[in-house]
Amino acid sequence: GENVEQHPSTLSVQEGDSAVIKCTYSDSASNYFPWYKQELGKRPQLIIDIRSNVGEKKDQRIAVTLNKTAKHFSLHITETQPEDSAVYFCAATTLEEAGNMLTFGGGTRLMVKP
């Protein structure tokens, strides 16, 4: 089955700096890679996703890149703000599989210091 590794487990940045979170996956058949943001005590919220037919996707201050050859993908947050502080989870799946189960990384706690 799929295995997703996420690094770092904690990340502290100064407000305005960039933050990068990296994930690697094991199953070369995986073709869908979402990122979730979870604020303290709340549900994970989908913030961006990428499918294997593109190498990069951007939405305002966040972007995701995908390297299928190396089997890794990354979340980039530019101009970080205190409200970006949260736990971020990456995930991977093969969309055509029954149940479409996401395999999640272990999470990254991002702290943005004002």
Next chain:
Amino acid sequence: SQTIHQWPATLVQPVGSPLSLECTVEGTSNPNLYWYRQAAGRGLQLLFYSVGIGQISSEVPQNLSASRPQDRQFILSSKKLLLSDSGFYLCAWRIGYNEQFFGPGTRLTVL
């Protein structure tokens, strides 16, 4: 638009008591449904998933069970709770090859 509900929002139960958590989805039909558990400060552990009424797959052996009596209803149960069952229980849904969305969650404390 689609919405997902979970109840109760919080629950405090003694060890050995039964459990029933409910999840319902509105505004869609035949969703894939998932139960996750998140221990304090930890990641997301998939417990069960269902691709249709009465179809349940278990990912982790434990004292929990799940049922899907209706297309948009997913229930998580236990006959006897353990201390280790404490956590944040999240229901999620997905349609076809689209995004997965989580419900608001139930915070369970077993004392």
